[in-house]
Amino acid sequence: MSIDLEKLAEQEYKYGFFTDVEQEIAPKGLNEDTIRLISNKKEEPEWLLEWRLEAYRHWLTMKEPRWAHVKFSPIDYQGISYYAAPKKKEGPKSLDEIDPEIKAAYDKLGIPLDEQKMLAGVAVDAVFDSVSVITTFKEKLAEAGVIFCPISEAVREHPELVKKYLGFVVPRNDNFYAALNSAVFTDGSFVYVPRGVRCPMELSTYFRINAENTGQFERTLIIAEAGSYVSYLEGCTAPKRDENQLHAAVVELIAHEDATIKYSTIQNWYPGNAEGEGGIYNFVTKRGRCVGRGSHISWTQVETGSAITWKYPSCILEGDNSVGEFYSVALTNRRQQADTGTKMVHLGKNTRSTIISKGISAGHGQNTYRGLVNIGKDASGARNYTQCDSMLIGDKCGAHTFPYIEVKNSTAQMEHEASTSKIGEDQIFYCQQRGLSAEDAVSLIVNGFCKEVFRELPFEFAVEAEKLLSISLEGSVG
Amino acid sequence: MLEIKNLHVKVGDQEILKGLDLTINTGEVHSIMGPNGSGKSTLAQVLAGRESYEVTEGEILFEGKDLLELAPEERAGEGIFLAFQYPVEIPGVANTYLLREALNSIRKYRGEEPLKHVEFGKLAKEKMDKMGMPDSLLRRSVNEGFSGGEKKRNEIFQMQVLEPRLAILDETDSGLDIDALKIVSDGVNALRSPERSFLVITHYQRLLNYIVPDFVHVLVGGRIVKSGGKELAIELEDRGYGWVEEESRQAVNN
Numbered sequence: 038m039s040i041d042l043e044k045l046a047e048q049e050y051k052y053g054f055f056t057d058v059e060q061e062i063a064p065k066g067l068n069e070d071t072i073r074l075i076s077n078k079k080e081e082p083e084w085l086l087e088w089r090l091e092a093y094r095h096w097l098t099m100k101e102p103r104w105a106h107v108k109f110s111p112i113d114y115q116g117i118s119y120y121a122a123p124k125k126k127e128g129p130k131s132l133d134e135i136d137p138e139i140k141a142a143y144d145k146l147g148i149p150l151d152e153q154k155m156l157a158g159v160a161v162d163a164v165f166d167s168v169s170v171i172t173t174f175k176e177k178l179a180e181a182g183v184i185f186c187p188i189s190e191a192v193r194e195h196p197e198l199v200k201k202y203l204g205f206v207v208p209r210n211d212n213f214y215a216a217l218n219s220a221v222f223t224d225g226s227f228v229y230v231p232r233g234v235r236c237p238m239e240l241s242t243y244f245r246i247n248a249e250n251t252g253q254f255e256r257t258l259i260i261a262e263a264g265s266y267v268s269y270l271e272g273c274t275a276p277k278r279d280e281n282q283l284h285a286a287v288v289e290l291i292a293h294e295d296a297t298i299k300y301s302t303i304q305n306w307y308p309g310n311a312e313g314e315g316g317i318y319n320f321v322t323k324r325g326r327c328v329g330r331g332s333h334i335s336w337t338q339v340e341t342g343s344a345i346t347w348k349y350p351s352c353i354l355e356g357d358n359s360v361g362e363f364y365s366v367a368l369t370n371r372r373q374q375a376d377t378g379t380k381m382v383h384l385g386k387n388t389r390s391t392i393i394s395k396g397i398s399a400g401h402g403q404n405t406y407r408g409l410v411n412i413g414k415d416a417s418g419a420r421n422y423t424q425c426d427s428m429l430i431g432d433k434c435g436a437h438t439f440p441y442i443e444v445k446n447s448t449a450q451m452e453h454e455a456s457t458s459k460i461g462e463d464q465i466f467y468c469q470q471r472g473l474s475a476e477d478a479v480s481l482i483v484n485g486f487c488k489e490v491f492r493e494l495p496f497e498f499a500v501e502a503e504k505l506l507s508i509s510l511e512g513s514v515g
Numbered sequence: 516m517l518e519i520k521n522l523h524v525k526v527g528d529q530e531i532l533k534g535l536d537l538t539i540n541t542g543e544v545h546s547i548m549g550p551n552g553s554g555k556s557t558l559a560q561v562l563a564g565r566e567s568y569e570v571t572e573g574e575i576l577f578e579g580k581d582l583l584e585l586a587p588e589e590r591a592g593e594g595i596f597l598a599f600q601y602p603v604e605i606p607g608v609a610n611t612y613l614l615r616e617a618l619n620s621i622r623k624y625r626g627e628e629p630l631k632h633v634e635f636g637k638l639a640k641e642k643m644d645k646m647g648m649p650d651s652l653l654r655r656s657v658n659e660g661f662s663g664g665e666k667k668r669n670e671i672f673q674m675q676v677l678e679p680r681l682a683i684l685d686e687t688d689s690g691l692d693i694d695a696l697k698i699v700s701d702g703v704n705a706l707r708s709p710e711r712s713f714l715v716i717t718h719y720q721r722l723l724n725y726i727v728p729d730f731v732h733v734l735v736g737g738r739i740v741k742s743g744g745k746e747l748a749i750e751l752e753d754r755g756y757g758w759v760e761e762e763s764r765q766a767v768n769n
């Protein structure tokens with residue numbers, strides 16, 4: 038027996054299967070006709086097509102950013118198909134109309150789309166490649182006045198809301214991938230919680246990339262009116278493939294006065310194999326605006342998948358007394374790379390933010406925390422607490438921390454703590470002496486390390502996250 | 516139960532155990548005493564399967580099995596328990612959680628069904644009370660922020676729940692106040708049985724008033740240089756180790 042922390046075995050990615058459904062796939066390549074085709078498929082109004090085309094024209098003038106601490110070969114944007122959808126007659130209205138193959142695929146992912154079989158109290162929007170295949174519990178939510186539907190449906194059914202808020206947080210020209218997403222986004226979820234309503238169930242979206250050589254460009258928009266509350270969770274998986282696939286999403290959150298949005302992510306896109314071949318490029322723009330006084334946006338993420346993760350779920354704290362939170366676990370094993378963190382922009386008075394980041398690197402993984410705390414000149418009484426911990430498993434991996442702080446108001450209070458530790462051989466041995474295998478010991482210790490983040494997740498998902506972390510660590514101890 | 520023959524152990528280039536022999540029969544309590552740095556913890560760690568100690572010569576049989584072939588967790592499954600001299604902290608992992616995982620891993624190793632949450636809860640509570648530990652220590656992270664004495668008590672509490680066949684206590688008495696010493700000793704004595712053996716490492720004869728050993732061994736310079744009954748411990752307390760070392764040197768020269 039030996040605990041060889043450097044040895045990396047090829048682990049099995051259990052969601053790597055491919056579902057053989059009849060697909061409608063747009064020809065590879067990106068030009069204005071591609072955008073017209075997407076818009077046409079989605080039966081969009083003229084204003085949205087124009088909105089997309091403008092984004093596209095702007096994108097053409099932009100350069101792919103390279104500042105992140107990640108390495109990848111150039112992406113051929115003309116080699117990607119921008120629309121893939123399972124063939125169907127009409128938009129699925131009920132479960133019976135969904136292709137049984139797709140239903141089976143979600144079953145296999147542990148997300149039964151049958152309302153009876155589902156976790157009680159969780160409504161699901163299932164997005165398969167470029168389209169949403171079903172949204173459950175819609176009626177029940179409608180009774181409370183909550184709108185939860187695919188964004189393409191929201192464009193048709195609630196155009197005034199979409200028009201008002203699309204791009205409200207992430208403008209089309211915000212960055213290269215946001216511009217690309219604005220031009221070609223296909224589906225994603227739309228949530229609207231009216232004034233004073235506490236959303237009666239957890240909302241969740243499961244994103245599945247299935248088709249080959251496609252990109253997934255989802256767009257999620259969540260609006261919480263004054264005094265409302267909503268908790269939303271997204272999960273993501275993809276088949277194993279040798280080629281890299283691009284996932285460039287945009288998520289926008291808007292919290293009005295005294296509203297709370299909790300947004301949780303369990304990201305488990307295919308991470309690529311031990312040699313670093315294949316896997317998802319997860320380049321995502323997520324941002325929330327706390328526009329109202331006393332509003333609250335909380336991001337919790339568990340990032341275990343993807344070949345490359347590049348994302349900074351952020352909060353713009355405009356309203357006085359508003360609160361932004363970011364809780365993150367990012368695990369990189371094998372050849373995975375992650376450059377993730379947050380931006381907390383304090384504009385209003387007495388705004389508060391908390392950042393807790395746990396980075397775990399194993400194998401040849403490279404894990405970077407990059408965070409910005411910006412205190413504006415009018416943000417008197419602003420406070421930030423940042424804690425940023427890294428754990429290394431083995432000695433071929435890396436952890437990096439880049440905290441940026443900009444303070445323009447002298448009343449701000451900032452606290453920053455950071456630590457880097459190697460997983461202790463004495464801790465592993467202690468657990469083994471008590472009867473645990475080295476692998477179970479590592480997963481126990483790592484899960485303990487992440488406790489502060491996991492406890493922010495809705496309970497059902499906290500358990501899922503712990504399991505996922507253990508699976509993702511498999512092979513990190515030989 | 517345990518047979519150690521001519522054990523040589525190296526850490527880095529340094530030989531620490533230099534031909535150690537020790538036999539412990541089922542039901543016996545053995546005590547090992549010896550000066551700082553003589554290799555007592557090394558022996559304990561080697562028995563538990565610590566990687567960084569290299570066995571260069573000799574053999575260890577446990578219930579007739581070649582112990583050196585087994586991984587640490589397999590040894591735990593076979594019934595070896597080590598109460599550490601320096602118990603480690605594991606932040607974020609509840610004390611009770613580790614212990615339940617431990618117990619169920621050992622049960623699994625033995626082909627037994629895992630214990631249900633409720634049953635485990637009862638068992639843990641019962642032992643906890645015995646050790647005079649507050650419930651809050653169960654929920655807190657493993658050893659994190661525990662006082663020195665609480666850590667030692669926690670080791671014995673774990674031993675009580677895991678019910679090993681051979682328990683090795685490495686200076687469990689160090690850092691305990693008088694009352695705690697009594698509680699810990701009672702915890703050990705409660706487990707004394709004809710089926711279970713103990714190897715008690717200590718610097719203080721005082722402990723052996725509570726846990727009365729069948730045999731006392733003196734470990735000096737990587738070898739057991741003298742063995743005797745419990746009166747040997749009293750003699751050591753009076754006279755120190757010098758005379759034992761002297762005796763053994765003469766024995767080698769003769």
Ligand SMILES: Nc1ncnc2c1ncn2[C@@H]1O[C@H](COP(=O)(O)OP(=O)(O)OP(=O)(O)O)[C@@H](O)[C@H]1O
Nearest residue numbers: 526527531549550551552553554555556557558567
């Ligand atoms: N990991 C290690 N690296 C280097 N030297 C070590 C290591 N572990 C033990 N040693 C050395 O081996 C010798 C024996 O150590 P050990 O801990 O077994 O002593 P001990 O008898 O338990 O002493 P004490 O009574 O102080 O606990 C010491 O000189 C110690 O420095």
Ligand SMILES: [Mg+2]
Nearest residue numbers: 555556557600
């Ligand atoms: Mg010692």
